[in-house]
Every structure is written in structure tokens, then in C-alpha cells.
Amino acid sequence: MGRIGIKQVAALAGVSTATVSRTLAGKPVDAAMRARVEQAVVATGYRPNLAARRLRSRESGTIGLIVADIRNPFFTAVSRAVEDAAFAKGLRVILCNTDENEAKEQMYLRLMEEERVTGAIFAPTRASADALARTRLTFPLVLIDRAAPASQHDAVVLDNAGACAELVRHLHMARGYTRIAGFFGAASTTGRERREGYERAMCELGLEPDGCFLDHGNGFAEAAVDEILRRPARPEALIASNGVMLVQMTRALLKAGLAIPRDIGIAGFDDEPWTEIVGGGLTVMAQPTEEIGRSALQMLLDRCANPDSAARRLVLQARCIAR
Incomplete structure (x- = not known):
């Protein structure tokens, strides 16, 4: 055609x-x-020509940024990086928060159409990611954190499986834990990939995987901790697959009167200031949030300038901060 x-x-x-x-x-x-x-x-x-025209003329000069949860320290940091990079290019940013809700995602994609944005950066749920191949948009889209399978869209993602596998290896080989439970976000491809890495590493180390998915929202992480503490043989350490889950589970453990790491260990994702002071410091996988934000914006501008080029996927690495 x-x-x-x-x-x-x-x-x-x-x-x-x-x-x-x-x-x-x-x-x-x-x-x-x-x-x-x-x-x-x-x-x-006719999306590509429209996007390129707007970029050249700056008559739109606006991009959309649709994130899953602005309370998540990861998305807060990425949003700041995108805004900084956009400001340097003379672009404005419309920021939308979806709460991992597919209906809100679709509403904000329609908003981007109505605002006639130059393009958008989007962190979709699994459901929306799977549906993107059947969705026709009038603007280019760059995915962050979560990529769609066989996507026609550019994406900037983390090596999620590798990062979680490294966390498991640290907890076992450096700290000596053998019963390690993992908790993963149910709504995102990120949670699924991190669980795959967790299970792979546990099996490679000869350990029994004990992982489950948690829904997004208040109360689910706390309920998971309550269930763990009722087990006759509870895990020795926990892995939380995102920053919001990590702080909620840590709070629940401390509220239950447990000392970290004397009574139970916990590790997770995102190097936030509070992780340095709990239990002498929690081990975390630090994500390259600034690089993710800058790279996503540059990919969006490249897509506008070269609308017919093949979709690209940039895979970045997390850094283990052992404490």
C-alpha cells in the first residue's frame, strides 16, 4: 500500500x-x-505527515505524557526528566495520571487527539499495550516502562527480568536468604517481566519460587504482608517489584513490630531517600529515570522527523545498590 x-x-x-x-x-x-x-x-x-508538520511549524508545540501512577517515585522522576528535556526544546507537556486504569488511559489518548499534540509518551497497562496494535492514532507514540508485544511504536524500557534476577541473586548469595517471596504488579508488563526474572533466578539457584501478582491500589500490599505473617514458615525475605509496593510493604512490616533485616529482609526497586535509612538501608535496583525520560523525548522527536522508519526499542539496565 x-x-x-x-x-x-x-x-x-x-x-x-x-x-x-x-x-x-x-x-x-x-x-x-x-x-x-x-x-x-x-x-x-495520515499521522506521520501531520506530526512532522506540527513539529516543524511548532504550531502545536505540545506533547502528552501519560503515566500509570504519579505517586510512584519512578514515574515522578521520569516525568521530571521528560519535562526538563521538553522545556529545553521549547515544547510544553500535558501530564495525565491513569492509576493503571484502562478506561482512563483511553480517555487521555482521546484528549491527546483533541489537543492535537505533536506526539505522546505513554506507560500503558497490559490491556492497553496489547490493544495498541488495533488502535489508530493521529499522533506518534513512544512507550516507556512497558512495551507492547510486536509493537509498531518506539519504546524505552528496562531489562526488567535481568534486574529482578540480579536482586534475587544478591539476596541469596550475598545475604544468605533461601526463602524469598516476590510480589509483582498485576496491571503492567513490567510486573510480568520482573516475575519471570525472579522465577528464573530462583530456579537457577535451586530455590522454590514463591511469587504472586498484586493489584494496584491501597491495601493490597498490606494485605499481602498480613498473609505472609500468618504462615507457619514465613519467607526470610521479600521482593517488591515497584517503589509504591516497596514503601507500603515496608510500612506494614514495621507496623507489625518486625525489625528489618533482623526479623525479615525486604528489597525492591527505585533508590528513594527513605530506603537508605530503614533497617540500615534497603537493597534496591536503581532505574535510570533521567535517561529514560530524555531518551523517550528524543525518540518522539526522531519519529516526527522520520515517520516511516522502523520502530525502535531501547533497553536500559538497572543498577543494584546493595545495603
Whole structure:
């Protein structure tokens, strides 16, 4: 199939190419004609040329950033990195928080359409990631933290399986733990990949995996800790697969009167200041949040400039901070 051009959009909308150009440039156009042009853009998939035009003209000058949970220290840091990089390029950022809710994700993707953003950076749930191949957007999309399978979209992700496997090896080989339980976010591909790395490392070390998925939201991590403490033979150490889960589970352990690491060990992701002072310091996998944010924005700009190039996936490494 040949590349869709402005003439095809004009023909489908029943307007002149000049009207299409004026609509895409955000200039005054009859409302009915504008609606027909925008519908034709979606129907024909004229996204790449539209995005490149806006980037060159700066008549939009706005990008979207859709994150799963702004309370998660990882997304807070990545959002700051994206905003800093965007500001340096003269771009504005619309920040949206989805709470790992698919309906909110779809609502914010529609908002990006309505705002006619140059492009968007998106951390999708597993459900939305799987559906992206069937979703036609009028702007380019770069995925962060979570990538869609066989995606046509660029992505910046972590080696999640490798990072969690390294955490398991540290807890066993450096600290001597043998009963290590893992807890992973149920809504994201990140949680699934980290569980795969956890189970692989446990099996390689001859240990029995004890992992489960937790739903997103208040109370689930605390309930998991309560269940652990009721076991006749509770785990010696816990792994939390994201920063929000780590702080919730640590709080629950301390509230139960347990000393870390004397009574039970806990480790997880994201090098936040508080992790240095609990129990003499928690071992964490530090994610390269600044590099993720900067790389995602640059990928988005590259995509606008080169709309027909093959999708890229940048895989970054976490750093183990042993305490």
C-alpha cells in the first residue's frame, strides 16, 4: 500500500487540499469541514505527515505524557526528566495520571487527539499495550516502562527480568536468604517481566519460587504482608517489584513490630531517600529515570522527523545498590 498523502485525505473529506492544510495547521476553518478533515485523517492514517508538520511549524508545540501512577517515585522522576528535556526544546507537556486504569488511559489518548499534540509518551497497562496494535492514532507514540508485544511504536524500557534476577541473586548469595517471596504488579508488563526474572533466578539457584501478582491500589500490599505473617514458615525475605509496593510493604512490616533485616529482609526497586535509612538501608535496583525520560523525548522527536522508519526499542539496565 502506498504512502497516504494530503490528496487522499482531501478526497475522502470532500474538500480541497488547501482546506486540509489549513485544518492541520490549526488555522480558521468551517467547523463542519474541520470535522470531515479530522475524520479523514483518522480513517487514512495520515499521522506521520501531520506530526512532522506540527513539529516543524511548532504550531502545536505540545506533547502528552501519560503515566500509570504519579505517586510512584519512578514515574515522578521520569516525568521530571521528560519535562526538563521538553522545556529545553521549547515544547510544553500535558501530564495525565491513569492509576493503571484502562478506561482512563483511553480517555487521555482521546484528549491527546483533541489537543492535537505533536506526539505522546505513554506507560500503558497490559490491556492497553496489547490493544495498541488495533488502535489508530493521529499522533506518534513512544512507550516507556512497558512495551507492547510486536509493537509498531518506539519504546524505552528496562531489562526488567535481568534486574529482578540480579536482586534475587544478591539476596541469596550475598545475604544468605533461601526463602524469598516476590510480589509483582498485576496491571503492567513490567510486573510480568520482573516475575519471570525472579522465577528464573530462583530456579537457577535451586530455590522454590514463591511469587504472586498484586493489584494496584491501597491495601493490597498490606494485605499481602498480613498473609505472609500468618504462615507457619514465613519467607526470610521479600521482593517488591515497584517503589509504591516497596514503601507500603515496608510500612506494614514495621507496623507489625518486625525489625528489618533482623526479623525479615525486604528489597525492591527505585533508590528513594527513605530506603537508605530503614533497617540500615534497603537493597534496591536503581532505574535510570533521567535517561529514560530524555531518551523517550528524543525518540518522539526522531519519529516526527522520520515517520516511516522502523520502530525502535531501547533497553536500559538497572543498577543494584546493595545495603
